[in-house]
Amino acid sequence: MSTFIVEGGHPLHGEITPQGAKNEALQVLCAVLLTPERVVIENLPDILDINNLISMLGDLGVKVEKLEPHTYAFQSDSINIDYLSTPEYIKKSASLRGSVMFAGPLVARFGYAVLSKPGGDKIGRRRLDTHFIGINKLGADFDYNPERHAYEIHAGSGLKGTYMLLDEASVTGTANIIMAAVLAEGVTTIYNAACEPYLQQLCKMLVSMGAKIEGIGSNLLTITGVTSLHGTTHRLLPDMIEVGSFIGMAAMTGSDITLKNVSYGDLGIMPDSFKRLGIELQLSGDDIIIPARDCYEIETFMDGSIMTFADAPWPGLSPDLLSVFLVVATQARGSVLIHQKMFESRLFFVDKLIDMGAQIILCDPHRAAVIGSGRLHSLRATNMVSPDIRAGIAMLIAAMSARGTSSIHNIDQIDRGYENIDKRLNEIGAHIMRVSN
Numbered sequence: 001m002s003t004f005i006v007e008g009g010h011p012l013h014g015e016i017t018p019q020g021a022k023n024e025a026l027q028v029l030c031a032v033l034l035t036p037e038r039v040v041i042e043n044l045p046d047i048l049d050i051n052n053l054i055s056m057l058g059d060l061g062v063k064v065e066k067l068e069p070h071t072y073a074f075q076s077d078s079i080n081i082d083y084l085s086t087p088e089y090i091k092k093s094a095s096l097r098g099s100v101m102f103a104g105p106l107v108a109r110f111g112y113a114v115l116s117k118p119g120g121d122k123i124g125r126r127r128l129d130t131h132f133i134g135i136n137k138l139g140a141d142f143d144y145n146p147e148r149h150a151y152e153i154h155a156g157s158g159l160k161g162t163y164m165l166l167d168e169a170s171v172t173g174t175a176n177i178i179m180a181a182v183l184a185e186g187v188t189t190i191y192n193a194a195c196e197p198y199l200q201q202l203c204k205m206l207v208s209m210g211a212k213i214e215g216i217g218s219n220l221l222t223i224t225g226v227t228s229l230h231g232t233t234h235r236l237l238p239d240m241i242e243v244g245s246f247i248g249m250a251a252m253t254g255s256d257i258t259l260k261n262v263s264y265g266d267l268g269i270m271p272d273s274f275k276r277l278g279i280e281l282q283l284s285g286d287d288i289i290i291p292a293r294d295c296y297e298i299e300t301f302m303d304g305s306i307m308t309f310a311d312a313p314w315p316g317l318s319p320d321l322l323s324v325f326l327v328v329a330t331q332a333r334g335s336v337l338i339h340q341k342m343f344e345s346r347l348f349f350v351d352k353l354i355d356m357g358a359q360i361i362l363c364d365p366h367r368a369a370v371i372g373s374g375r376l377h378s379l380r381a382t383n384m385v386s387p388d389i390r391a392g393i394a395m396l397i398a399a400m401s402a403r404g405t406s407s408i409h410n411i412d413q414i415d416r417g418y419e420n421i422d423k424r425l426n427e428i429g430a431h432i433m434r435v436s437n
């Protein structure tokens with residue numbers, strides 16, 4: 001496990017381009033299993049989770065060809081379905097969240113899949129009910145295999161379209177059901193579907209492969225099944241969570257940076273939320289410029305009450321950005337309540353920020369009140385261990401703004417989601433050293 005040694009107090013200056021979106025990549029990589037034809041995906045981020053998923057596709061028999069550093073071609077014309085029965089498959093599935101989305105495409109195309117406990121951030125309960133119920137409603141049966149700790153999914157007589165109202169708008173759950181439904185017989189209607197831009201991208205890619213999907217971008221999707229899909233070329237959006245992380249990092253370190261090609265129209269409520277935190281953002285074409293400012297002041301609500309940032313399914317604010325909002329608020333002028341509604345174990349890293357001198361009260365596992373110091377007291381350097389991707393980036397932001405030299409251990413957690421983050425930030429003025437232990 002590697003460590004970052006971070007010398008704080010160096011403002012950034014220059015341009016940085018966000019990587020392709022991790023969470024879109026996980027969905028569309030699974031969709032290559034839906035066709036025997038060649039699928040090219042561009043703008044894939046070179047990060048642990050994506051490289052692991054690509055390696056699992058290779059293990060499954062998918063022909064993988066790296067065309068350029070971020071562009072790959074995939075051809076799923078000789079799938080080795082027996083690989084699903086190996087202990088290695090179960091073990092690798094547990095290393096990332098995205099592996100759960102093999103189930104939909106495999107059961108749709110081959111009538112068989114294995115769903116084991118996926119990995120991903122340890123940020124609280126992450127139930128899979130939506131995946132099970134949705135795929136089951138399409139006609140597949142689930143059998144639990146206690147020895148393998150995995151469910152075997154069979155769709156002996158094929159999948160059949162139906163109406164379903166999801167009990168929650170699960171992102172990966174919706175993706176899994178869509179990928180099963182595109183090859184099911186008849187019409188599937190999914191109400192309360194998640195509809196974030198990455199799911200819209202998945203749907204657009206599937207349509208370009210010959211799928212029939214109406215309602216893209218809404219929470220009501222109508223999918224008319226087809227018998228087969230063909231190849232395509234698909235380009236990923238920039239990673240909106242990385243964009244948000246860089247905006248917060250710039251404000252907190254008093255930096256002046258330009259974020260290139262952010263696909264502003266797909267960022268939803270996020271830019272306005274940063275503005276409510278007092279951060280100035282200028283839009284120039286599709287770039288965001290964050291000018292250097294000595295301080296930023298958190299707005300109150302219109303009635304004067306304390307600002308709250310809470311997560312919600314799209315078009316609400318992503319839960320993956322709240323750790324960044326929290327750390328950035330510590331150096332703002334004003335107070336804010338951070339309410340992490342979806343996950344109950346994502347705020348515990350505030351202990352470390354408190355050690356660094358931040359004024360935070362963890363009210364309960366879901367809510368933290370932050371009293372911004374308005375830069376009167378800068379944070380003090382410390383030693384930290386990154387528990388998950390987004391707490392990790394929040395710790396990195398804290399360390400970059402702190403007085404002195406901090407160390408962040410377990411940075412594999414940051415590498416899961418951010419490509420070459422030390423190198424890219426050092427190029428614009430950060431002082432981050434990677435030490436392999």
Ligand SMILES: CC(=O)N[C@H]1[C@@H](OP(=O)(O)OP(=O)(O)OC[C@H]2O[C@@H](n3ccc(=O)[nH]c3=O)[C@H](O)[C@@H]2O)O[C@H](CO)[C@@H](O)[C@@H]1O
Pocket residue numbers: 023026097098125126127168169170171172173194313318319320341342343
């Ligand atoms: C690989 C991937 O794409 N991961 C993302 C995906 O995870 P993932 O698809 O696993 O997350 P889900 O959308 O299924 O749910 C996230 C959590 O929110 C809860 N929930 C969900 C929907 C809802 O309407 N109400 C509600 O309370 C769920 O019970 C769960 O605890 O979506 C999450 C929520 O945006 C993000 O944090 C993850 O980064």
Ligand SMILES: C=C(OP(=O)(O)O)C(=O)O
Pocket residue numbers: 023096097098119120121122320389390417
């Ligand atoms: C929670 C996240 O990822 P995953 O779902 O892959 O664990 C995240 O990207 O913040």
